Structure formats: structure tokens, C-alpha cells
Amino acid sequence: MIQTVVYIAIICIAVAMITLLYRVIKGPTLPDRIVALDAIGVNIVAMVALMSITLKTSAFLEVILLFGILAFIGTVAFSKYLEKGVIIDDDRNS
Amino acid sequence: MKTNDLILQTATKLILFLIVLFSIYIFFAGHYTPGGGFVGGLLTSGAILLLLLAFDLKMVQNILPFNYLYMVALGLLFAIGTGAGALLFNTPFLTHAFGDIHLPVLGELHLHTATLFDLGVYLVVVGVTMTIIQTIGGDE
Numbered sequence: 001m002i003q004t005v006v007y008i009a010i011i012c013i014a015v016a017m018i019t020l021l022y023r024v025i026k027g028p029t030l031p032d033r034i035v036a037l038d039a040i041g042v043n044i045v046a047m048v049a050l051m052s053i054t055l056k057t058s059a060f061l062e063v064i065l066l067f068g069i070l071a072f073i074g075t076v077a078f079s080k081y082l083e084k085g086v087i088i089d090d091d092r093n094s
Numbered sequence: 095m096k097t098n099d100l101i102l103q104t105a106t107k108l109i110l111f112l113i114v115l116f117s118i119y120i121f122f123a124g125h126y127t128p129g130g131g132f133v134g135g136l137l138t139s140g141a142i143l144l145l146l147l148a149f150d151l152k153m154v155q156n157i158l159p160f161n162y163l164y165m166v167a168l169g170l171l172f173a174i175g176t177g178a179g180a181l182l183f184n185t186p187f188l189t190h191a192f193g194d195i196h197l198p199v200l201g202e203l204h205l206h207t208a209t210l211f212d213l214g215v216y217l218v219v220v221g222v223t224m225t226i227i228q229t230i231g232g233d234e
């Protein structure tokens with residue numbers, strides 16, 4: 001029972017990731033692409049959690065936390081590039 | 095152009111310590127479970143990168159006044175020293191030793207010299223990543 005639900009959820013998330021990939025490649029503007037990349041990161045976290053349920057192991061739970069942190073840092077860097085044009089500035093007060 | 099980064103800066107001050115704590119956990123989890131020196135070093139440099147994004151290069155160099163090239167050298171020294179130390183005991187290169195030691199306060203401990211090798215890998219990864227980021231990011 002739970003296995004069927006998990007398989008259906010994995011298929012739904014895979015379809016969502018494919019359509020998000022279309023948005024990343026095709027997206028007319030840069031903010032579209034950034035939002036789509038962030039959503040792909042969230043989908044990967046969900047996919048790892050579902051895989052962990054399917055394989056009945058808790059070894060992948062650290063991967064979830066790791067990927068959450070990396071996706072967060074990536075989104076912050078892209079957003080800062082969008083806002084300012086520079087990612088790391090030398091001196092903020094000058 | 096002045097921008098208002100209050101939310102990012104306040105969130106960074108909290109999240110930074112969580113990431114560093116998780117990287118230390120990943121570093122020590124590395125022997126039997128996923129983790130190890132490489133991933134721990136990447137997470138630590140991710141934490142410093144978050145600090146660089148929220149603040150600026152000058153302030154981060156005030157907080158962490160390291161020369162990252164020396165950190166690479168120290169890490170290589172740790173890794174090679176752990177490997178070459180096995181030669182002193184007539185065993186092949188990179189043989190590691192382990193043993194159970196009883197300490198007064200901490201109790202029974204299972205100590206391993208592979209941790210020292212991993213510490214070398216950790217220092218090399220943090221040093222190389224931060225050197226790359228500072229060289230690319232700070233050339234304006």
C-alpha cells in the first residue's frame with residue numbers, strides 16, 4: 001500500500017522536475033530560471049526522502065540536510081547577483 | 095548602490111553556526127557512515143561562503159585572519175605525516191593504527207589514526223576552496 005503511494009509520488013515529482021528543467025532552459029528572464037533552480041532543489045530533497053522510504057534505510061537523511069544547505073546558499077548567491085551584479089563585494093561601506 | 099540586507103545578515107548569524115555544527119558532525123561520522131573530511135571541508139567552506147555573501151571580504155578577513163595557503167600546507171603535512179608515520183613501525187605506507195583507550199572522564203574510547211588523515215583532507219579542502227573563492231571573488 002505505502003509502496004504504491006511512494007511510487008506514484010516519485011513519478012509526480014519526476015514529471016515536475018522535467019517541466020522545471022524546461023523552465024530553466026527556456027525561461028525568458030533570469031528570475032524565472034533562478035526560481036526554477038530553487039524549486040528543483042526542493043524537489044531533489046523530496047526525491048531523496050522518498051527513495052529513503054523505498055529502500056527502508058536512514059542513511060540518506062544527512063543528504064537531505066546537506067542538499068537543503070547547498071540549495072539555500074546557491075539561491076542566495078543567484079539572488080545577490082540579480083540584485084547587485086556582484087556576488088562578493090570587497091568593502092560594503094565604501 | 096546601497097541595499098538593505100537586514101534579513102539575510104540576521105539569518106546568516108544563526109544559520110552559520112548550524113552549518114558549522116553539521117560539518118563537524120559529518121566530519122566525525124565519516125568512518126562507517128556517509129561523510130568524512132572532504133564533505134566536512136566543503137560544508138565548512140560553504141558556511142564561510144555564506145558569511146562572504148552576507149557581509150564583505152574585508153570584514154570576513156577581520157573575523158578569520160587565516161592565510162588559506164598555509165592551511166593547505168598544514169593539511170598536506172597532516173595527511174603525509176599520518177601516512178609516513180606507519181613506515182617508522184615497519185608497516186606499509188598509509189597503514190593506520192587503532193586501539194581502545196580508557197580515559198578517566200570520557201570512559202572507553204575507540205581511537206583511530208584515520209581521523210588525523212581525515213583532518214588533513216579537511217584542512218586541504220577548506221584551504222583550496224577558500225583560496226579559489228577569494229581569488230575569483232575579490233579582484234575588482
